Ligand SMILES: O=C(O)CCC(=O)C(=O)O
């Protein structure tokens with residue numbers, strides 16, 4: 001039985017156009033053209049209207065670690081509800097286990113240095129971030145635009161790099177099949193060199209969110 005906070009990989013594997021990223025280190029899939037250009041544009045407009053400086057869970061003294069901007073997308077907006085339905089249709093994760101979907105926006109020179117999406121068990125804020133909903137399980141991320149230069153997402157442990165491409169979904173399990181945290185999910189949103197970069201990020205939890 002799949003835990004309600006984890007993606008149903010049979011469902012995911014049957015998504016039209018899906019590709020399983022070949023790796024024996026982590027479960028990862030990508031779907032080119034997952035979101036249509038019109039929806040991507042609507043999401044970028046929403047991010048532009050409501051953005052704020054991004055934050056990180058355990059500040060590490062490097063104020064240039066995550067220099068992008070973030071937008072908390074309104075869960076009651078019909079566009080976001082439609083997006084949530086599209087995610088549920090391919091991952092089967094009980095929506096109650098999802099964090100509210102976020103948008104990220106990067107200008108030239110902005111990045112999010114190498115990190116994992118799960119919370120570090122030794123981090124100072126571990127309890128604060130996990131005591132209600134538990135650890136993060138899966139990450140679903142969609143590029144909303146093609147970036148003129150730079151802005152790739154680099155998974156250095158598995159030597160895999162994704163170039164932003166409008167509508168492309170990339171998703172992965174932050175844990176190994178045995179439930180332990182998977183450091184091979186380490187990734188770096190590399191500096192945008194030219195133009196803007198927009199993505200949405202959706203994280204799921206072991207237990208229902210709030
Ligand atoms: O923007 C990207 O390419 C990755 C974003 C990311 O890793 C995050 O927001 O956790």
Ligand SMILES: [Fe+2]
Nearest residue numbers: 115116117187
């Ligand atoms: Fe990340």
